[in-house]
Amino acid sequence: MAAKRVLVIDDEDDIREIAQMSLEIMAGLDVCVARSSREGLNLAESEQPDAILLDVMMPDMDGVATFQQLQANPATQHIPVILLTAKVQVSDQRRFADLGVKAMIAKPFKPAKLAEQILQVLGWN
Amino acid sequence: MTLSLIHAQQQISGVAILVRSAAHENLDRLKDELISTLSHELRTPIAALHGSIDLLLSGKLGELTDRGQRLLELAARNSDRLVRVINNIFDLAEFASGQVELVPQPCQVVDLIEQAAIAVQPVAAQASINLRLHLQPVEIFADSNRITQVLTNLLSNAIKFSAAGDTIWLTVEQRSTALPAAPVTASADSYVVIQVKDQGLGIPADRIEAIFQRFGQADASDTRPQSGAGLGLTLCRSIAHRHQGHLWVESEVGQGSSFYLALPIASTGFSAQAGNTRGNRGVKNLLEVARGS
Numbered sequence: 436m437a438a439k440r441v442l443v444i445d446d447e448d449d450i451r452e453i454a455q456m457s458l459e460i461m462a463g464l465d466v467c468v469a470r471s472s473r474e475g476l477n478l479a480e481s482e483q484p485d486a487i488l489l490d491v492m493m494p495d496m497d498g499v500a501t502f503q504q505l506q507a508n509p510a511t512q513h514i515p516v517i518l519l520t521a522k523v524q525v526s527d528q529r530r531f532a533d534l535g536v537k538a539m540i541a542k543p544f545k546p547a548k549l550a551e552q553i554l555q556v557l558g559w560n
Numbered sequence: 561m562t563l564s565l566i567h568a569q570q571q572i573s574g575v576a577i578l579v580r581s582a583a584h585e586n587l588d589r590l591k592d593e594l595i596s597t598l599s600h601e602l603r604t605p606i607a608a609l610h611g612s613i614d615l616l617l618s619g620k621l622g623e624l625t626d627r628g629q630r631l632l633e634l635a636a637r638n639s640d641r642l643v644r645v646i647n648n649i650f651d652l653a654e655f656a657s658g659q660v661e662l663v664p665q666p667c668q669v670v671d672l673i674e675q676a677a678i679a680v681q682p683v684a685a686q687a688s689i690n691l692r693l694h695l696q697p698v699e700i701f702a703d704s705n706r707i708t709q710v711l712t713n714l715l716s717n718a719i720k721f722s723a724a725g726d727t728i729w730l731t732v733e734q735r736s737t738a739l740p741a742a743p744v745t746a747s748a749d750s751y752v753v754i755q756v757k758d759q760g761l762g763i764p765a766d767r768i769e770a771i772f773q774r775f776g777q778a779d780a781s782d783t784r785p786q787s788g789a790g791l792g793l794t795l796c797r798s799i800a801h802r803h804q805g806h807l808w809v810e811s812e813v814g815q816g817s818s819f820y821l822a823l824p825i826a827s828t829g830f831s832a833q834a835g836n837t838r839g840n841r842g843v844k845n846l847l848e849v850a851r852g853s
Contacts, residue, residue, distance in 0.1 A: 447604055453611035460620045492600050521603040543607030543643060546614045 438465040439559055442482060444475030444501065445490035445519065450542075454488060454519070457546030462554055472496035476504055479511045486537075486557055491520040502534060515557060519544070595653050602646050610639050648795050655798040662703040662802055666826060669698045669732055669752055676711035677730070680719060688724040691715070694731040698752040701826040702803050710796040710807070714756040714819050717792065721760035721817075729757045739822050742806040748824035751805065757818040763811040771809070772797050796821075 441464050445451040451468050458464040467482055469475035472495050479487060487505070491498035498518055505511045515537040520527070531539050538556040540549060554560040613636045615621060624632060654660045673695060684691045700707075718728045736750045763771060772793050793807075800807040804824050811817035 447608070449608035450604060450611070453608060453615065456615055457611065460615065461618070521600050521607075542603050543610040546611050547618060549611075 438463055439485040439557075440465040440467065440482065441553070442467050442469060442475065442478055442484040442487045444469045444472065444487060444493075444498075446470055446493045446495075447490070450490070450519075453546065454549065457549045458488075458553065461547050461550035462559075464550075464553075472498075472501040472504075475501060476508075476511070479505060479514060480508065483510075484514060486553070487514055487516045488540075488553070489516050489518055491518055491531075499531070499534065502536060506535065517553060517556060595650065595657070599650050606639065606643055606646065609635075610643065613639055648792060651795050652798065655795065655802070660802070662706060664701050664703055664803075666699060666701055667704045667707075669700055669754065669823075670695045672702075672704055672708045673711055673730060673732070673754070675708045676715055679708075679712050680715045683716070684719050684728070687719060687722070689719055689722050690725075690727040691719075692727060692729050694729065696732050696734075698732060698734060699826045700752060700823050702823055703799075706799045707803070707821075707823065710799050710821055711754065711756075713792045713796050714821065718756050718758040718760065718817075718819075722758050723760075726759040728759075729755070731755045731757070734825065735822070739806045740808055742808075742822070743801055745801060745804045746806045746822065746824075748804060750825045751822040752825050754821045754823075755818055756821075757816065759816040762813040762815050763809065763817055764813055768809060768811060772807070 441458055443451055443454045443458070443466055445454065445468075448470070451470065455466045455468055458466050467478060467484065469478050472493055475487070475489070478484075489498045489501060493501070496504075498520070502516050502518070505514065505516060518531055518536050518539045519542060520531070520539055521542040528539055538552070540552055551560075613632060616624070616632055617636060651660070673693060677691060677693060681691070715728065715730070722728060731754070733753050733755070734750060735753045739746055739751065739753075797807045800821055800823070805822045807819065807821050809817055809819050
């Protein structure tokens with residue numbers, strides 16, 4: 436069976452690389468990456484990943500706006516989105532949950548835990 | 561003074577209040593923005609450091625030499641410490657600005673203590689420190705994560721200031737008397753009081769309250785034996801107060817310290833409702849969680 440594919444959208448090069456390595460090494464997932472929201476929206480449509488790991492704070496378009504665009508597009512609205520965020524306030528969590536995101540993972544994350552959480556949230560384990 | 565002059569003065573005074581209020585609001589907004597930006601700017605590089613170290617430590621990238629492994633563990637320990645300090649700083653700032661929302665829910669004190677004990681157990685065992693818990697089931701209505709955070713902090717501090725072979729006792733009791741030097745918000749009829757008692761150096765009388773202040777430590781000298789930013793207890797007390805409880809310490813130099821966390825016990829109706837869901841959990845006495853070799 437082909438490995439599940441995850442799209443990581445994060446403007447921080449180092450975080451993106453660690454997230455990619457974590458998911459590949461710890462969970463054996465196939466990972467593609469985008470360094471901006473715009474690039475992420477395009478890749479989500481063309482690559483049709485099984486899930487998207489999306490950073491909240493990005494300069495061109497934040498994670499919430501990106502999520503809303505993914506939801507507005509029939510080609511991408513079915514893809515589960517997990518937010519990666521340093522914002523861990525309850526009000527932020529409620530706001531994100533109300534939007535319909537699948538889960539939130541707090542930064543800083545532990546690679547093993549990141550992979551485990553993603554597998555668990557998506558029911559892939 | 562003519563009426564028109566008084567009126568003009570009143571108007572000026574009103575404008576001044578509005579200006580001050582606007583300036584205050586601007587300052588608050590600026591502060592919130594600064595906290596948010598700093599939080600992101602500090603947490604992002606730390607996330608990269610933390611992640612890299614963890615990946616290397618996982619062993620999935622190949623074996624390290626003993627010295628390499630040791631250095632990596634050292635880096636991991638310090639990166640964890642940095643994360644704790646930064647989290648404490650932002651937690652404190654958010655508590656101070658009223659941004660922290662608690663998520664209160666019915667919870668058993670025993671469960672929260674066990675979680676905290678499990679978190680500190682490896683450090684206690686490594687330092688050959690005995691940790692003894694005398695527990696009893698009490699229902700409270702609290703933010704379980706925050707209370708576990710306080711208990712973990714109190715136990716970690718007790719371990720930090722104990723010597724090999726020492727014992728730390730954690731006991732639970734119910735109290736209906738007034739709490740010592742408690743804030744007015746702590747006015748419940750009865751409390752659960754969790755005591756964390758150590759055999760450490762103790763705290764000089766003139767430093768007792770200082771340890772609850774930001775950057776305060778019992779020994780603030782450059783040669784103090786234990787490091788730390790001195791933010792943990794400030795945060796713990798803020799959390800206790802937000803629960804209409806209190807956190808205080810009794811200590812004597814050379815005799816160790818006892819930290820007390822008091823939290824209001826859930827109301828009768830609330831307890832009964834929650835009790836039904838908890839079943840008949842028995843009393844746990846003298847549970848020895850970690851015993852050093």
